[in-house]
Amino acid sequence: MSKQLIVSQKQKFSDWQEKNIQNFSIDLSFAEVPESERTKHVHRLHPYLGKFIPQLVEVFLKKYFQPGQMILDPFVGSGTTLIEANLLNMSSVGVELSEFSYLITKVKTQKYSVELVEKEILDILNKTKEFSRKIQKNQRSLFEDWSFEPSEYFKNWYHPRAIKEIYFYRSLIPNYQNQDILKIILSRSARSARQIPHYDLARPKKPVKEKYWCLKHKQYCEPINNAIKFITRYSLDTIKRIKEFDKLRTSAKIILLQGDARKIKLPVKKESDGIFTSPPYLGLINYHEQHRYAYELFNFKEYPEAEIGSPNKNGNDNKERYKKDIIAVFRNMNNYLKSGAKIFIVVNDKHHLYPQIGKECGYKIVDVFHRPVLMRTERDNNKFSESIYYFVKEG
Ligand SMILES: C[S@@+](CC[C@H](N)C(=O)[O-])C[C@H]1O[C@@H](n2cnc3c(N)ncnc32)[C@H](O)[C@@H]1O
Structure with a gap:
């Protein structure tokens, strides 16, 4: 200019x-x-x-x-x-x-029963955490009956471990009453778990699969390899935010x-x-x-x-x-x-x-x-x- x-x-x-x-x-x-x-x-x-x-x-x-x-x-x-x-x-x-x-x-x-929301968010989170621990130790036995076919989009933009955690969480959603909230937690986690550079969250062009120079953090960053970190963070954050608005x-x-x-x-x-x-x-x-x-x-x-x-x-x-x-x-x-x-x-x-x-x-x-x-x-x-x-x- x-x-x-x-x-x-x-x-x-x-x-x-x-x-x-x-x-x-x-x-x-x-x-x-x-x-x-x-x-x-x-x-x-x-x-x-x-x-x-x-x-x-x-x-x-x-x-x-x-x-x-x-x-x-x-x-x-x-x-x-x-x-x-x-x-x-x-x-x-x-x-x-x-x-x-x-x-x-x-x-x-929406207006909620805040206690039920909290109970359900924590329950699905704990089940997914347990699943995540098992897949890292290669102990799938508990979940043997569970199978899925990820979409091409997921195969392209996500680490295989993140895909499993996201799809597992999704498979549990129908068991709960507050399904819409769980969908939003999962969607927000899936957004963060994409293998994109930290400095380009809003309009990513292509996935990063290897260590890269990060313009935001001014250092080399590793591509994201899991989703459970985000699912955990956003579950707790969502409970807090819904409680806050409910009071106001x-x-x-x-x-x-x-x-x-x-x-x-x-x-x-x-x-x-x-x-x-x-x-x-x-x-x-x-x-x-x-x-x-x-x-x-x-x-x-x-x-x-x-x-x-x-x-x-x-x-x-x-x-x-x-x-x-x-x-x-x-x-x-x-x-x-x-x-x-x-x-x-x-x-x-x-x-x-x-x-x-x-x-x-x-x-x-x-x-x-x-x-x-x-x-x-x-x-x-x-x-x-x-x-x-x-x-x-x-x-
Ligand atoms: C600029 S955004 C509004 C953002 C909003 N003010 C907020 O704070 O989030 C415009 C929205 O219009 C929606 N939209 C586009 N075409 C529409 C249509 N025919 N009828 C209703 N909504 C439409 C888009 O999906 C988008 O969410």
């Missing part, structure tokens, strides 16, 4: 900062918010690329809505809006197309639906007070590919035709098609919004599509805020920013 560009970018960021501080008393980059706060309780039950920082949702919901109101999110993803709305005693309705993202959000938002949650209702937000019917009337959402960005993330390990493990159905903006072979990332799809979603949501409802859309709108999209949905633009996005997993912090469009529904 040239010196001049860097200077003008810095100026732009400081202008945004000034406006955001005036409006919200915070600069919206959330650079000062510690990692533990940004990933508090259920927000870190499973990694999710493109997830909101919970504090961003909190700031907007607090400023523009009241406890007791109802918020919609037609692109739920990993559920940040629904969780933050609940904490502020606002009810919410969310829609998500991907069966896997839907599962993540379902697990985060309010009785505000959360309705979560799986389906295509362009067409889905919501079980509410024209009673919602607003939307806080972030649509898929044009051509940026293929959400199925992101979580391929989970799709391989649990055979989730894919909906490539309906996945808006996805860089897949159906051309969903064609600009005109994207616009049409997004308009269809918000027009559908209009059936459930009061007149004067407030609509917040968080998006990296580099093609400047959203002013037109808003107009075609019957929305009047009130303001646009901008924020720099600090990408902790990428090496260049200056490139990313997003806009938050604030619209009001007319009529």
Whole structure:
């Protein structure tokens, strides 16, 4: 980047900062918010690329809505809006197309018998640990009747020991009541147990099978050879996080639906007070590919035709098609919004599509805020920013 560009970018960021501080008393980059706060309780039950920082949702919901109101999110993803709305005693309705993202959000938002959750997580963990010890000592006798055929994906990306531990855990899941939670623990463990370099967790290109120079740790690292380490860590972590949210949650209702937000019917009337959402960005993330390990493990159905903006072979990332799809979603949501409802859309709108999209949905633009996005997993912090469009529904 040239010196001049860097200077003008810095100026732009400081202008945004000034406006955001005036409006919200915070600069919206959330650079000062510690990692533990940004990933508090259920927000870190499973990694999710493109997830909101919970504090961003909190700031907007607090400023523009009241406890007791109802918020919609037609692109739920990993559920940040629904969780933050609940904490502020606002009810919410969310829609998500991907069966896997839907599962993540379902697990985060459901009310549990916390004692049973803990008992089941520890029970399946202990059985898998015992299995892991046996396979290391080559004592398979206890598990002789258990057989499996790993998928090509697993053969490619995992150590044979990790594959056995993951598949063994999966084979036990049907024995428990809290199967969805166990699936999320296993999926998170499978994500971490892939043989990928530590510095490339978000978008790995190929497996590492030998010792490699690690850009993150500045030393030689060994490729991962087991999954039980992660299954153990995430089992305990999940218990802790579910207990934490259980203590904080309010009785505000959360309705979560799986389906295509362009067409889905919501079980509410024209009673919602607003939307806080972030649509898929044009051509940026293929959400199925992101979580391929989970799709391989649990055979989730894919909906490539309906996945808006996805860089897949159906051309969903064609600009005109994207616009049409997004308009269809918000027009559908209009059936459930009061007149004067407030609509917040968080998006990296580099093609400047959203002013037109808003107009075609019957929305009047009130303001646009901008924020720099600090990408902790990428090496260049200056490139990313997003806009938050604030619209009001007319009529
Ligand atoms: C940017 S993400 C939302 C992330 C979310 N704000 C969070 O905090 O996790 C956009 C989501 O839209 C979903 N999506 C794509 N097409 C959809 C459709 N037709 N209907 C509903 N959801 C869709 C994607 O699966 C993805 O989870």
